[in-house]
Amino acid sequence: MENNHPVNIYIVSDSVGGTANSLGKAAMSQFPSANIKLHGYPFIRGEDTLISILEKAAEENAMVLHTLVSDDLTKVAQEYCSKHEIYCVDLLSPIIREIQKRSGVQPANKPGALHEMDETYFDRIRAIEFAVMYDDGRDPKGFLEADIILLGISRTSKTPLSMFLANLNYKVANLPLVPESHIPEELWQVDPKKIVGLTNNLDMINSIRQERMISYGLNPETPYSNKERIERELEFSNDLYEKLGCLVINVEKRSIEETAAIIVSTLKLDKKKLNHLEEYN
Structure with missing residues (x-):
């Protein structure tokens, strides 16, 4: 018998959050019968706002997918999620660090750079x-x-x-x-x-x-x-x-x-x- 408990996924970003949202939907598509809900929290700028979202995630035992570019906010998310045993995936930092290592170029750390009006x-x-x-x-x-x-x-x-x-x-x-x-x-x-x-x-x-x-x-x-x-x-x-x-x-x-x-x-x-x-x- 299948266990169909609700699964909450929090999409947290200091920009639009499209990258994490797309990845979340791609994963959800593999579970058509599961009760999965995506919750979007875009344009996060302050630590207090981020903490309040993570507190709610802890209450709902939610998964957190984030694309926070800010080093400070990324650190807050990592430490809070680790302390409160929240499943958390940082989708950008590992890739950014590897590109920095290979290219020798410092990242701009600019939220929303992908969506600039060029x-x-x-x-x-x-x-x-x-x-x-x-x-x-x-x-x-x-x-x-x-x-x-x-x-x-x-x-x-x-x-x-x-x-x-x-x-x-x-x-x-x-x-x-x-x-x-x-x-x-x-x-x-x-x-x-x-x-x-x-x-x-x-x-x-x-x-x-x-x-x-x-x-x-x-x-x-x-x-x-x-x-x-x-x-x-x-x-x-x-x-x-x-x-x-x-x-x-x-x-x-x-x-x-x-x-x-x-x-x-x-x-x-x-x-x-x-x-x-x-x-x-």
Whole structure:
């Protein structure tokens, strides 16, 4: 018989805490049936604040994952957790010390250095704005400026994938495919190496569309969710992909992150931007 006691994980950081949060979620994913809760405590600056959090962690027998850059706060966390037998993992200090040892360079010890508003940050904002502007084929001219163009019938994850790729600094435009609609001339002017055709399993699309209708308080059996209609849409999209000679990805059993990784690696996009993708894995 499984023991399913609640497990509390405290994410403590003097910055955003994204690194520790991602690691905590990655570990949690291995225990889908466990009762695990993440508690975030970002932007910790003072010793008193840190101690109060650790006191609460001790009361709940919580695990503590921290990315404290400050030597003083790191020391406080280590000593308090050791004294009170709190499971505590310092995710940054060992790596920082090893880099310092190998490079001979002193660390900046600057909280939030990873998230400074440099040119990369502003590129990301511009990419997100681009994705919003050219979502759902609003302006075909965007195809000529985009790094990536996503095509697909309804419910193939075009918009969420566009936003995810935009957060990796790619300019993405997407176009919903409907058999009755005209394919914009601009699409044929684009290098097919920039185009990605998204597809999905007929039954999966049918199920998703029915659930969408139910969420709107409507009858799930509509022309939108009709299997014959969906089959015709899939045939239309697959014919178009073949004519374009573009990359085709079936998103049925893939997460947004997995699909994005395939797109970035297959299209051989900017390697510098590819590094950002690793933050999500």
